[in-house]
Amino acid sequence: MTIVEIGLPKRLVELTLDGESVRVPEGATILDACTAVGKSIPTLCYGDTLKPANACRVCMVEVEGSRTLVPSCSRKVEPGMVVRTDSERTNHSRKLVLELLGSATDLSTTPHVDEWMSACGADPSRFGPDAETKLQPTTVDNPLYVRDYGKCIMCYKCVDACGDQWQNSFAISVAGRGFDARISTEFATPLPDSACVYCGNCIEVCPTGALSFKREHDKREDGTWDESKQTETTTVCTFCGVGCNLTLHVQDNEIVKVTSPHDSTVTHGNLCIKGRFGWQHVQNR
Amino acid sequence: MDLKLLDVEPTEAERVVVDLFNGMGRDQLLPALHAVNDRVGWISQGALNHICRVLHVPPAEAYGVASFYSLFSFTERPAKVVHVCVDLACQVNGAKALCDRLTDELGPAGAKSGWLRSPCLGVCEKAPAALAFEAGEVAKEQLLAPTHAGEVIAVAAAGPSHVDGERAEVPQAGAPGLRLLKRVGVVDPESLDDYRATGGYSALRTALLLGPSGVIREISDAKLMGRGGAAFPTGRKWDATARQPVRPHYLVCNADESEPGTFKDRLLMEGDPFAVIESMTIAGFAAGCSRGYLYLRGEYPRALHLLRNAISKARERNFLGENIMGHEGFSFDIEIRRGAGAYICGEETAIFNSIEGFRGEPRSKPPFPVESGLFGKPTVVNNVETLVNVPVILTEGCEAYTRIGTAGSTGPKLFCLSGNVSRPGVYEVPFGTTLGELLDLAGGVPPGRELRAVLLGGAAGGFVRPDELDLPLTLEDARAAGTTLGSGVVLVLDDTADLGSFLLRIAAFFRDESCGQCVPCRIGTVRQEEALHRLVGKRPLSTSAADLQLLREVGQVMRDSSICGLGQTAWNAIESALDRLGYAEEATS
Numbered sequence: 026m027t028i029v030e031i032g033l034p035k036r037l038v039e040l041t042l043d044g045e046s047v048r049v050p051e052g053a054t055i056l057d058a059c060t061a062v063g064k065s066i067p068t069l070c071y072g073d074t075l076k077p078a079n080a081c082r083v084c085m086v087e088v089e090g091s092r093t094l095v096p097s098c099s100r101k102v103e104p105g106m107v108v109r110t111d112s113e114r115t116n117h118s119r120k121l122v123l124e125l126l127g128s129a130t131d132l133s134t135t136p137h138v139d140e141w142m143s144a145c146g147a148d149p150s151r152f153g154p155d156a157e158t159k160l161q162p163t164t165v166d167n168p169l170y171v172r173d174y175g176k177c178i179m180c181y182k183c184v185d186a187c188g189d190q191w192q193n194s195f196a197i198s199v200a201g202r203g204f205d206a207r208i209s210t211e212f213a214t215p216l217p218d219s220a221c222v223y224c225g226n227c228i229e230v231c232p233t234g235a236l237s238f239k240r241e242h243d244k245r246e247d248g249t250w251d252e253s254k255q256t257e258t259t260t261v262c263t264f265c266g267v268g269c270n271l272t273l274h275v276q277d278n279e280i281v282k283v284t285s286p287h288d289s290t291v292t293h294g295n296l297c298i299k300g301r302f303g304w305q306h307v308q309n310r
Numbered sequence: 311m312d313l314k315l316l317d318v319e320p321t322e323a324e325r326v327v328v329d330l331f332n333g334m335g336r337d338q339l340l341p342a343l344h345a346v347n348d349r350v351g352w353i354s355q356g357a358l359n360h361i362c363r364v365l366h367v368p369p370a371e372a373y374g375v376a377s378f379y380s381l382f383s384f385t386e387r388p389a390k391v392v393h394v395c396v397d398l399a400c401q402v403n404g405a406k407a408l409c410d411r412l413t414d415e416l417g418p419a420g421a422k423s424g425w426l427r428s429p430c431l432g433v434c435e436k437a438p439a440a441l442a443f444e445a446g447e448v449a450k451e452q453l454l455a456p457t458h459a460g461e462v463i464a465v466a467a468a469g470p471s472h473v474d475g476e477r478a479e480v481p482q483a484g485a486p487g488l489r490l491l492k493r494v495g496v497v498d499p500e501s502l503d504d505y506r507a508t509g510g511y512s513a514l515r516t517a518l519l520l521g522p523s524g525v526i527r528e529i530s531d532a533k534l535m536g537r538g539g540a541a542f543p544t545g546r547k548w549d550a551t552a553r554q555p556v557r558p559h560y561l562v563c564n565a566d567e568s569e570p571g572t573f574k575d576r577l578l579m580e581g582d583p584f585a586v587i588e589s590m591t592i593a594g595f596a597a598g599c600s601r602g603y604l605y606l607r608g609e610y611p612r613a614l615h616l617l618r619n620a621i622s623k624a625r626e627r628n629f630l631g632e633n634i635m636g637h638e639g640f641s642f643d644i645e646i647r648r649g650a651g652a653y654i655c656g657e658e659t660a661i662f663n664s665i666e667g668f669r670g671e672p673r674s675k676p677p678f679p680v681e682s683g684l685f686g687k688p689t690v691v692n693n694v695e696t697l698v699n700v701p702v703i704l705t706e707g708c709e710a711y712t713r714i715g716t717a718g719s720t721g722p723k724l725f726c727l728s729g730n731v732s733r734p735g736v737y738e739v740p741f742g743t744t745l746g747e748l749l750d751l752a753g754g755v756p757p758g759r760e761l762r763a764v765l766l767g768g769a770a771g772g773f774v775r776p777d778e779l780d781l782p783l784t785l786e787d788a789r790a791a792g793t794t795l796g797s798g799v800v801l802v803l804d805d806t807a808d809l810g811s812f813l814l815r816i817a818a819f820f821r822d823e824s825c826g827q828c829v830p831c832r833i834g835t836v837r838q839e840e841a842l843h844r845l846v847g848k849r850p851l852s853t854s855a856a857d858l859q860l861l862r863e864v865g866q867v868m869r870d871s872s873i874c875g876l877g878q879t880a881w882n883a884i885e886s887a888l889d890r891l892g893y894a895e896e897a898t899s
Contacts (some may be wrong), residue, residue, distance in 0.1 A: 037783070048757075062624070077674075079674040079827075079828070079873060080827055080828050080829070080873075081828075081829055082828050082829050082830055082871045082872075082873075083829075085870070085871045093870055093871065093872075093878060094870045094871050096674070099674055114870060117863070117867065117870075118830075118870050118871045119865050121830070121834075121863055121866070121867035121871075122829050122830060122867060122871065123832040125829055125830065125834055125837065125864075125867070126829055126833065128833070128837070129833050129836075133352045151860060152837050152840065152841075153851045155840070156837065156840060157836055157840070158706075170382065178829070179827075179832065180825065188368075188371075195368030195370055195371055196368075196370055197370050198368075198373060198374030199374050199826075200373055200374045200377040200378075201378075201670065201826070202377070202378050202380075202652070202823075202825055202826050203821060203822065203823070203824040203825065203826045203832060204821065204822070204824070204826065204832055204833065204835075204836045205826070206825075206827075206832065209370070209371035209373065209374070210369075210370050210373075211316065211355075211372070211373040212316070212355055212358075212373060212384070214316065218316070219314070219370065220313070220314035220368065220369070220370065223687030226356075288867050296433070301324045
């Protein structure tokens, strides 16, 4: 039996979105309203299983009466709200935010970012060859994770997933300030010495590929990672009685990655080290 | 929560100071870090580890918090260190030459040489300034202002000689008609008796008679606007908080005065500390708060000493505590929290995170503090100067108060004059005084020089030209003229000032002080500084006009899309220099 949470009935709120009248349930965000009518708003730090961090500012929209632009991922709709997602001001903001990000970090493995950049005409090279960047060597200090912080946009999602929103391990935090802000364990100690439990839930939410599974990273490096050849099969983890859903990503009859559906009422996309990484025995032939 | 701690132990001295926090929680993280820093001068792995053990804070999070504050160091440094101000007012008054001398004699700034460059120390009336610190069983701090290389070198070697700083200059001290400054420089700031003999605590008595809603009505009718920079109506803030059914309510007095060129709050706290305590008590009574936090910036040792004294004396005489002044059921007490070198913590929601023991990052609004503030409860946040207007209103009555100033900007206002001005200091004038009149009061620019520009409102404010001196200093006139009074900064530049390096310092300030949470500010402040360097140094990427355009675009996205006021205003002063002072033409010609 599938349990579907329907919640309490909600009133509908009417607002104007790019000149059109839209009705969405009370408590919905502007982003929810956009999604409901098929409008695509770019997001990076937004996560469907996390509270909005409001950090990346890619999803900014214009709300009549507001001095500044507002983040659509977190601002809740209000009756009579007049929202513009494609004004000169929102487009300028989106373009500059993408340019700033692209000038400081490696976005080469961030999904959709090329489309967004070309749609708004963003050119990160405008800041010149001497613009300070966050580029740095990749950190590999354990057999399961690769951390490439040159790709990190400081979206806070890994910290939130590791901390009080899901895992409660608190192995990582944002350290430093300003441009020097970075994701770090205490005193930047290697992951094996930290509170990390290798659940992989930080990798699950990372929007840029700054965090990746070692297996996927290695296959990408040697050119054998091919998503077009992969199948996804969702099953139930056999390790304990919780019954987490596992999605097995299989390429050439070999499991290459394990995730969990974000809409699973058991996991909300999260797993533990056994479900996430304990599948080598399956392919011992 | 099971914590995984590092396998390192604190030294005996570190253990002793951290153990005093036994049984306390996360909100004591910043005080515990201060305790270690005061004792040994830096934060070792063992000390942080032990803090985590005692307060039950995950080590990664404690590391994230400690690394947020510039006064803390994770690398060992000597017990004695001198923080030398290189910010706006000090730059105009020889900070660069001072730092050059120190580099020659002591070596480059850093832990080894015993001196560090510091953002504005809030002693702009006596620039250039430095703050000497020595860790030990009793940490010592000494303000050196105005200072010179010889003194800094001597103090760097010998350590601070006494705990207190110098008394502040109040050019108007004792003048008739002063309201906010009436006791400053006249009355003994350590004596509750002197405070009461000059009308102290009569306003609280009036407040207790009026009742909370009566006080809010008086403050609303007086049209008191916040003096911290945002000019929000104080009565509305108190009323919105008072109406929240959730309990408890909190009061936060924002004394994290860090806007370069601002020193009025320090002067009030040092010259009239009991007034700050009484005002907070009245605010707590009106808004239904049982507890107040006074968030004081870490670089104000004299204010800290005097406020601690004031709070303990007020407690002794039942002006704080249970059933205050015999008023059944009204209990209120105040805790001082020291900042640790982060401008952003003066942002009204960042201050909550800092007090709660998290990184001082601003929160997204809504929800607003009146609804969900400190510890998620309804909270009033007021600036020191705003609060000390409250006893004036209750004593003189709201009608009399509205007759001071103009219709749109009521009451007296403090302005911080610094830079190239003959008699720098804090001046109290009614709103509506013109900028020219204020400059005359401070003696204008030094003899033989000519006025080049005035930076109004601080690094987040804007420049005005010498031909705009008839600008009446009111909220509405400043707004109409496309500028702001901000926190009351009036930083004067004469024809000897180097505008280019002044602007570069503003850009460096915002880059250093950005919390790093949102992209427009974290990366934008860096790109702004880079582009400005190219513009000032006349080393354009392609053309100066293109750099100028880039600067404008970065400025616009910071203003439109940053989370908080820091990013939103990080471009204001630079934009006004380009357009209002004509620096754009100068830089591109």
